[in-house]
Amino acid sequence: MDKTIPTLEKAISEIPDGAQIMIGGFGGSGAPIELIHALIDRFRATGSPKNVTVINNNAGNGFIGIAAMIKAGMVGKMICSFPRSSNAEAFNEKYLAGDIELELVPQGTLAERIRAAGAGIPAFYTPSSFGTELANGKPTEEFEGKSYVREHWLKADFALIKGQEGDTVGNLTYRLAGRNFNPLMAMAADKTIAQVSVLGAAGTINPEQVITPGIFVDAVVEVSNPQQEEVLVRTGEVH
Amino acid sequence: MTDFNISDVALSNAQIAWRAAQDIEDGSYVNLGIGFPEMIAKFQPDGRDVTYHTENGVLGFGKAPLEGEEDWDLINAGKKAITLNPGASYFHHADSFAMVRGGHLDLAVLGAYQIAQNGDLANWRIGSKGVPAVGGAMDLVHGAKRVAVVTDHVTKDGKPKLVESCTFPLTGVGCVTRVYTSLAVIDIAGSKFVLKEKLPAVTLTQLQSVTGATLHIDGEVADLTVPEDL
Numbered sequence: 329m330d331k332t333i334p335t336l337e338k339a340i341s342e343i344p345d346g347a348q349i350m351i352g353g354f355g356g357s358g359a360p361i362e363l364i365h366a367l368i369d370r371f372r373a374t375g376s377p378k379n380v381t382v383i384n385n386n387a388g389n390g391f392i393g394i395a396a397m398i399k400a401g402m403v404g405k406m407i408c409s410f411p412r413s414s415n416a417e418a419f420n421e422k423y424l425a426g427d428i429e430l431e432l433v434p435q436g437t438l439a440e441r442i443r444a445a446g447a448g449i450p451a452f453y454t455p456s457s458f459g460t461e462l463a464n465g466k467p468t469e470e471f472e473g474k475s476y477v478r479e480h481w482l483k484a485d486f487a488l489i490k491g492q493e494g495d496t497v498g499n500l501t502y503r504l505a506g507r508n509f510n511p512l513m514a515m516a517a518d519k520t521i522a523q524v525s526v527l528g529a530a531g532t533i534n535p536e537q538v539i540t541p542g543i544f545v546d547a548v549v550e551v552s553n554p555q556q557e558e559v560l561v562r563t564g565e566v567h
Numbered sequence: 568m569t570d571f572n573i574s575d576v577a578l579s580n581a582q583i584a585w586r587a588a589q590d591i592e593d594g595s596y597v598n599l600g601i602g603f604p605e606m607i608a609k610f611q612p613d614g615r616d617v618t619y620h621t622e623n624g625v626l627g628f629g630k631a632p633l634e635g636e637e638d639w640d641l642i643n644a645g646k647k648a649i650t651l652n653p654g655a656s657y658f659h660h661a662d663s664f665a666m667v668r669g670g671h672l673d674l675a676v677l678g679a680y681q682i683a684q685n686g687d688l689a690n691w692r693i694g695s696k697g698v699p700a701v702g703g704a705m706d707l708v709h710g711a712k713r714v715a716v717v718t719d720h721v722t723k724d725g726k727p728k729l730v731e732s733c734t735f736p737l738t739g740v741g742c743v744t745r746v747y748t749s750l751a752v753i754d755i756a757g758s759k760f761v762l763k764e765k766l767p768a769v770t771l772t773q774l775q776s777v778t779g780a781t782l783h784i785d786g787e788v789a790d791l792t793v794p795e796d797l
Contacts, residue, residue: 436664
């Protein structure tokens with residue numbers, strides 16, 4: 329079983345209009361910039377995929393990555409916990425103009441909804457957001473004297489994630505705090521596409537070190553020396 | 568509306584952070600909210616071994632790296648570059664929030680727009696305008712053994728931040744256990760504000776006049792004293 333894909337273009341070529349896409353990373357840490365940029369390039373060249381929904385903790389910074397996707401006009405909806413961060417003008421402008429939809433989800437609930445989808449759990453109860461406007465319309469229940477809100481799993485058609493080491497069967501490791509949402513999203517999407525900084529044959533990653541087992545990964549593309557989103561934002565890079 | 572000038576006596580943010588830091592116990596696991604609460608780590612008393620958690624998936628982080636030595640894959644929830652202390656670990660977001668909601672943290676400290684006498688907290692948005700953003704605040708108020716707030720006692724235009732009930736959108740219901748303000752240390756118990764410490768320069772009447780709900784006294788009210796040169 330060889331899951332490697334030779335190019336970024338090929339790796340993202342099947343993502344259709346209207347797709348729900350999870351994108352890993354937290355800020356610039358663990359963000360699959362090259363996969364995102366390949367998707368933007370395809371949209372600019374072909375007009376597709378358009379009207380996609382993006383699931384990420386944030387809503388992009390600067391003029392690269394998810395911010396560039398939004399600026400390019402290919403995103404119809406964001407599902408995230410913290411869209412209002414520094415250099416988030418791309419999202420802010422569209423949101424305030426009513427040109428992009430937002431589903432705001434508490435960060436821990438976002439993570440657990442994604443995990444639940446990957447684990448086959450359609451709903452769960454969490455204390456987070458109980459009694460707040462983000463729980464409006466959601467069923468609640470009391471357990472051992474405390475109130476909880478029912479939340480649903482969050483699935484995706486595709487996940488774009490970033491690993492450090494990958495092998496041909498899709499096993500992944502992550503670099504430093506770049507793990508964040510990546511392993512969860514790998515589990516929750518119909519098709520998970522991973523860019524890895526180092527690609528090896530099966531057996532090159534010690535099984536004890538594997539963080540995401542290959543069963544959760546459908547495609548692996550090698551991007552040696554990947555760009556770091558935070559560095560691109562700080563240098564004002566534009567994609 | 569008050570017979571004293573708060574700015575003459577109020578503690579600085581650093582002094583409030585210093586006071587909050589004195590209550591961090593040896594051996595505890597602590598999450599400090601982005602912004603003002605982060606300052607508390609600077610004043611951690613010597614000899615106490617404290618492990619700091621950050622929501623994006625790191626336990627045991629230490630000081631900021633020197634400028635130019637940042638690795639932007641190693642950041643905290645405020646997206647600032649960090650370094651690790653010996654014994655640190657990485658984990659994914661679901662495990663990170665399991666540590667929060669699952670009752671594994673000893674202390675979470677947050678900022679506040681308003682705190683109600685029953686422990687309700689409003690700290691994520693002021694009205695319905697602009698771009699809403701919640702991050703991990705609604706999770707962090709649940710699960711930690713103690714949920715504390717550091718804040719000025721009043722808003723910039725002098726309105727009480729400690730109130731009978733919050734008028735801003737809530738972050739969590741009945742979640743705050745202690746409030747460190749620029750004038751006092753106040754516990755929340757039995758849906759009441761219970762005054763534990765106040766600045767010696769402020770009378771009880773003056774403190775009550777800038778507090779939006781009744782301050783209850785249960786036992787001794789100690790002097791709130793902090794180093795002056797912070």
